[in-house]
Amino acid sequence: MSGMDRAKNKAQTFLGKAKEAVGKVTGDKGTKYEGKADQAKANLKDAGEKAKAAFNKYVPRHRAGAGDGPGSTGTVPGSTGDVPGSTGDRPPQ
Numbered sequence: 001m002s003g004m005d006r007a008k009n010k011a012q013t014f015l016g017k018a019k020e021a022v023g024k025v026t027g028d029k030g031t032k033y034e035g036k037a038d039q040a041k042a043n044l045k046d047a048g049e050k051a052k053a054a055f056n057k058y059v060p061r062h063r064a065g066a067g068d069g070p071g072s073t074g075t076v077p078g079s080t081g082d083v084p085g086s087t088g089d090r091p092p093q
Contacts (some may be wrong), residue, residue: 005049054055 014037023032 005045009042009046009049012045013039016040016042 005020016035019035019038020032021035052077
């Protein structure tokens with residue numbers, strides 16, 4: 001999670017708490033619940049950023065190329081016996 005995203009989420013949480021407090025003091029339920037909603041949005045964004053960071057930490061960025069399938073060594077095409085009738089490096093008989 002970037003520092004900018006974290007700061008934005010903290011600011012939204014703070015503003016939500018301020019709105020909630022104003023709503024409580026003035027007796028305005030709409031403002032109070034709007035503040036709670038802002039806090040919930042900030043918490044969800046923060047959780048999403050944390051989940052994304054955890055995913056990126058455990059999933060490797062470099063994956064095998066498109067031609068590298070299961071059983072392929074990635075050296076000579078057909079040399080692994082993946083394709084029926086393939087002779088690989090041997091000359092046809």
